[in-house]
Amino acid sequence: MKIYIFGKKFSSIQHAADVTRIRILMKHGGIYLDNDAVVTQKLDKFLKYEMTVAWPEGQPHLEIQILIAHKNARFLKLWYKSYQKYNGTMWIYNSGVVPAQQIIKPNPSLVHRVTDEFQVKQPESYHLLYHNRIAEKEWRTKYYLFHLNSRGQPMQFNETNIKTYYNGSFGDMARAVLP
Incomplete structure (x- = not known):
């Protein structure tokens, strides 16, 4: 670089x-x-x-x-x-x-x-992900992207811990990709 x-x-x-x-x-x-x-x-x-x-x-x-x-x-x-x-x-x-x-x-x-469709603005996108609960239909159809605002190393998820991680919009999104 x-x-x-x-x-x-x-x-x-x-x-x-x-x-x-x-x-x-x-x-x-x-x-x-x-x-x-x-x-x-x-x-x-x-x-x-x-x-x-x-x-x-x-x-x-x-x-x-x-x-x-x-x-x-x-x-x-x-x-x-x-x-x-x-x-x-x-x-x-x-x-x-x-x-x-x-x-x-x-x-x-x-x-x-x-x-609006790219949820990147702070603190709005942070609150939508971590403090509010957006209906799955809304985050799947209204938005194209969410910025997670993680700094450094993100949490390491696996098939077990993602099932119980965070009861909010981000947790719902993460669990939606599980089989």
């Missing part, structure tokens, strides 16, 4: 990872998901768009737990170029605020914006 962008050193490995995902999508296209995302419906319908992003209403920045792109999407090129003004002192500035406010807002046709 490169540790510099346009001659500036990344302030964190996470910022370097943000740019790496942009580079990979520019070269290959496809679907990027964080390793703590749960997909509840096929994402194929979003592949028809040159670029699909998660940008919840009322939020000044993108969420980048999911990115769906065609190879060489115009938005990705502009986003990558925006790192010429990399600011490593702000956590979500380059990965979320700049692309939302400086690229998409003036050029909304560059992306297909998903505001």
Whole structure:
């Protein structure tokens, strides 16, 4: 992984990872998901768009737990170029605020914006998963993805402990994949 962008050193490995995902999508296209995302419906319908992003209403920045792109999407090129003004002192500035406010807002046709069907906004998605109980029909039909917000190593599940783990929406989703 490169540790510099346009001659500036990344302030964190996470910022370097943000740019790496942009580079990979520019070269290959496809679907990027964080390793703590749960997909509840096929994402194929979003592949028809040159670029699909998660940008919840009322939020000044993108969420980048999911990115769906065609190879060489115009938005990705502009986003990558925006790192010429990399600011490593702000956590979500380059990965979320700049692309939302400086690229998409003036050029909304560059992306297909998903505001609600990708449950990535905090703290809303956290509460839906861990404090509320969403009916199975709703999480299977209304939403395409939930970000679990797990940091570090996720809990190791198996066929036994998942049966009794957490009596809420996430537990229901996990148990739904059992035979």
